[in-house]
Amino acid sequence: MDSGYYAACTAMASRTRALDTIANNLANASTPGYRAQHNVFSSVLAEAGDETESSLNKAMNNYGIMSGTTLDRTQGAIQKTGNDLDVAIQGSGFFVVQTANGSMYTRDGAFQVSANGQLLSAAGDPVMGEKGPITILPGRLSISADGTISSNGAVAGKLKLVDIAAGAGLTSVGGTYYSAPESGETAAVGSLVQQGSLENSNVNPVTSMVELITAQRSAEMMQHALSMFNSEMDKTATQDLSKVG
Amino acid sequence: MFHALYTAASGMTAQQINLDNIANNLANSSTTGFQARRVQFSDLLYQNEVMPGAAATQQTTVASGLQIGLGTMPGNTEIIQLQGDLSSTGNPLDFAIQGTGFFQVLMPNNQIGYTRAGSFQPDAQGVLVTANGNALQPAITIPPNATNVTIGSDGTVSVTLPGQTQAQQVGTIQLASFSNPGGLNAIGNNIYLQTTASGNPITGVPGGPDGLGTIQQGMLEQANVNIVDEFVNMILAQRSYESNSRVVKAADEMLQGLNQLAQ
Numbered sequence: 395m396d397s398g399y400y401a402a403c404t405a406m407a408s409r410t411r412a413l414d415t416i417a418n419n420l421a422n423a424s425t426p427g428y429r430a431q432h433n434v435f436s437s438v439l440a441e442a443g444d445e446t447e448s449s450l451n452k453a454m455n456n457y458g459i460m461s462g463t464t465l466d467r468t469q470g471a472i473q474k475t476g477n478d479l480d481v482a483i484q485g486s487g488f489f490v491v492q493t494a495n496g497s498m499y500t501r502d503g504a505f506q507v508s509a510n511g512q513l514l515s516a517a518g519d520p521v522m523g524e525k526g527p528i529t530i531l532p533g534r535l536s537i538s539a540d541g542t543i544s545s546n547g548a549v550a551g552k553l554k555l556v557d558i559a560a561g562a563g564l565t566s567v568g569g570t571y572y573s574a575p576e577s578g579e580t581a582a583v584g585s586l587v588q589q590g591s592l593e594n595s596n597v598n599p600v601t602s603m604v605e606l607i608t609a610q611r612s613a614e615m616m617q618h619a620l621s622m623f624n625s626e627m628d629k630t631a632t633q634d635l636s637k638v639g
Numbered sequence: 640m641f642h643a644l645y646t647a648a649s650g651m652t653a654q655q656i657n658l659d660n661i662a663n664n665l666a667n668s669s670t671t672g673f674q675a676r677r678v679q680f681s682d683l684l685y686q687n688e689v690m691p692g693a694a695a696t697q698q699t700t701v702a703s704g705l706q707i708g709l710g711t712m713p714g715n716t717e718i719i720q721l722q723g724d725l726s727s728t729g730n731p732l733d734f735a736i737q738g739t740g741f742f743q744v745l746m747p748n749n750q751i752g753y754t755r756a757g758s759f760q761p762d763a764q765g766v767l768v769t770a771n772g773n774a775l776q777p778a779i780t781i782p783p784n785a786t787n788v789t790i791g792s793d794g795t796v797s798v799t800l801p802g803q804t805q806a807q808q809v810g811t812i813q814l815a816s817f818s819n820p821g822g823l824n825a826i827g828n829n830i831y832l833q834t835t836a837s838g839n840p841i842t843g844v845p846g847g848p849d850g851l852g853t854i855q856q857g858m859l860e861q862a863n864v865n866i867v868d869e870f871v872n873m874i875l876a877q878r879s880y881e882s883n884s885r886v887v888k889a890a891d892e893m894l895q896g897l898n899q900l901a902q
Contacts, residue, residue: 406897409893410641410643410893411707413641413643413886413889413890413893414641414642414643414646414707414708415707415708416643416886417642417643417644417646417647417650417710417883417886417890418646418682418707418708418709418710418711419708420647420650420879420882420883420885420886421646421647421649421650421653421708421710421711421883421886422650422680422682422708422710422711423650423879423882424653424654424657424680424711424875424876424879425680425681425682425711426679426680428682431706431708434703460705461689461705462689462701462702462703462704462705463703463704463705463706463707464702464703465703475677475719476719476721477717477719477720477721478720479720479821502681504679504717506717506819506821506822507818507819507821508818508819508836508838509818509819509822509835509836509837509838509839510818510838511818511838516679516681516714516715516717517681517714530818532816532818532841532849532850533849533850534739534850546850561702562692563690563691563692563700563702563704564691565685565687565690565691565692565704565706566682566685566706566708567684567685568681568682568683568684568685568708568709569681569682569714570681570682575692599878599879599882602882603882603885606885606886606889607889609889610889610892610893613893613896614893614896617896617897617899617900620900621899621900624900
C-alpha cells in the first residue's frame, strides 16, 4: 500500500486527538486558575536506521503525529469577586495544597475555611502556608500582597507561593491541581496575591476557535487525500493497470 | 469515539448549571438578606498518554508529555459573603446586620435557623417573629401597648410604655457567626442551617469583639446580587455554551467525513 495512505491516516488521527484538547480548553474556559493546553505536533520517521536510505524514501515515510501537550503558563485575567477568601496570583507562582497524594500546586484561589478554621482549597484540601497549614483567626480576614493572612491585625500565617521551573514536569491532575516533583519547586519570585479576586482560566476563546477550525479543515484535507488514494490510485492500480497490454 | 464530544458536553452541562445559578441570583435580587452564589468549576481528570518527565531515551526526559483533558465539572456553589446595601424602611422592627452575623430563629422542628433577613413583626402574644412566623431567639416580647421600640447598638431592645418616661428593657438580640459561612445549608425562605462544614455557631451580642457586626434599626439588608456582574456572567455562560456546541458540531462533521470514507 502507498505510504501516503498511512501518512494521511496518522495525520487524521492526530487531528482528532487535537480536537480533544481544544474541546477541553473550551469546556474549561470558566474554570478559575485553569491553564490552557497547547498541542505539539511532530514528525516520526519510519526508517530501518539505514544511513544509506534515499532521501525520497525518508520523506515518504515521515509521519506527522501529535506528540505532546504543553501547558500555557501565561497569566489569566483577574476578576474581582469581592469575597475575602478569594485570592488571585499575579505572576508565575502557584499555591501549595496538601492532598492525600502529596503536595499539589494550584492557581485556583477560591479558598474556604473548615469548621475548625483551617484554610482549605475549593476541593477541601489544606492550603499550605510557609509554616504548614494555616488556621484562620476569627474576625475580618485580610490578605496582603505578599500573602500574609491576618484577622484584626493578628497574623495567622503567610501563604506559600512557589515557582515551578519550566521543564520540571508540571502535570495536570484535574480539579485545577497540578503535580510536579518537589525538586522542581522554588520560592516564588515576583508573584503577588490579590484578595477579593480570582484568576480566570487563561484559555483564549479566539485562539481556541481558530485551532478548532484548523483541526477540522486539516482533517478534511486528510479525508480527501485518503479517498484519493482509496478511489483513484488504488482503483487505477487494480482495475485499469490489468487492462494494459 | 472522540472524547471531544463528551468533553464539549461536559462544558455545555456546566454552563447550563451556571445559567441556572445566575437565574436564581437574578430572581432573588429583591429578596431581603439574600446572598448570591457563584458556581465554581474545576477540570476533570486527564488521560496521560505520555507523562511529563518520563524517560525519552536513557539520557533525556520528555519535557511536556501528552495529556488529554476530559472536560469540566461544577464543583460547588459558593455563597458570596459581601455585605448587601442597607435600605431605610422606617419600620422600627426592621433590622439590618452590618457585619458577618446572622439572626437566630426557632424553626418548627425546634432547630435553630440562621437568617440575615431582619424583617420582624410581633405575633398575637407580642413575640417577635419572621415573616414565616419563626420566633427570634432569644425570644423578645414587645408589650402590645408599647409606644416606642428602640434597639441599642449592643442589641438591647427597650420599649416605652404609655404613661412612663423611662424606657424599659425587654431583651437583647444575639447574633451568630460561623467560621465557614460558605458551608451553611440554605433551605429557602432566607434560612440557613448549620452543617459540619460550617462549624458551630459563635454567638454574641452585636457590636462585640467577636466581629458579629452591628444592628441597624429601621433598615433592611438588600440582596447582595450585583445585577451588572450577573449579566456579564450570563453573556459569558451563553457564549461559552455556544463555543462548546461548536466543538460538538466539529466533532460530528469529522466523524461524518470518516464515515463517508468507507463508502
